[in-house]
Amino acid sequence: MATLNSFYPVLEVHDPRRAADFFVSYFGFEATFLSDWYVSLARDPAYELAFLAHDHPTIPEGFGSRVAGVLLNLEVPDATAEYDRLVRGAGLTCPLALRDEPFGQRHFILEGPERILVDVIENIPPSGEFAAQYAE
Template sequence: MFSLYPVICASDVALSRDYYRDLLGMKVVFDSGWFVHLQDPANETVQLGIVAREHDTVPVGYRTAPSGVLVTVEVDDTDAIHTRAVEHGLTIVMPLRSEEFGQRHFMTVDPDGLLVDVVTVIPFSEEQAAFSV
């Protein structure tokens, strides 16, 4: 296998491109207008594609808005990304918080309604550590 990365469908590719670039600091490595390829500048294996929902490469029966899916993005500093999200006026659908199961995270939503869970791994609570393998 050479790579595995998500490609999300967007109603407005430029709007989604800017959302992920601004939220996560990703760089645009390709932009044809109907398709955008983003990469993390510090780790080129972290990639995201965005395709126009109505483009011919998306089968007709699958051009709907996302539902029941969330994308988790693991970062070094969730608090910094949260601050960036607030500064950019992004919708926060779950506030920044620390969880017993070893995550500090918040959720935002992209322009097409896809949940984006921004996570930093933290130590488990003592109770949760018992379940770790």
């Protein structure tokens, strides 16, 4: 098995700086590399995220596209407080309002730039039906 030094998503977008600014402004990330075609972000050493221009020549022909079908999960200690801060306070677009799920999450989903979906999650006890499905 390969040794990993790091693992992080790189999302193909039209405007990497605009996408990155959302995560800098609302989630405390900082830019570690900043160009017109690529922006790398970090928050603490453990959390990284990057954005790449969807039409950059490093993307193999036929694979360049904008973000679709990706949901970025951010686990927080208090989803209700984050909902108040981000949706009620900052007015961010929220296609899924704060709710509790029987599988063990209190969460809401934000829509960031370029339709990037961000699921803000607080882990809560799952219902009995789901508790047995979790690995020990």
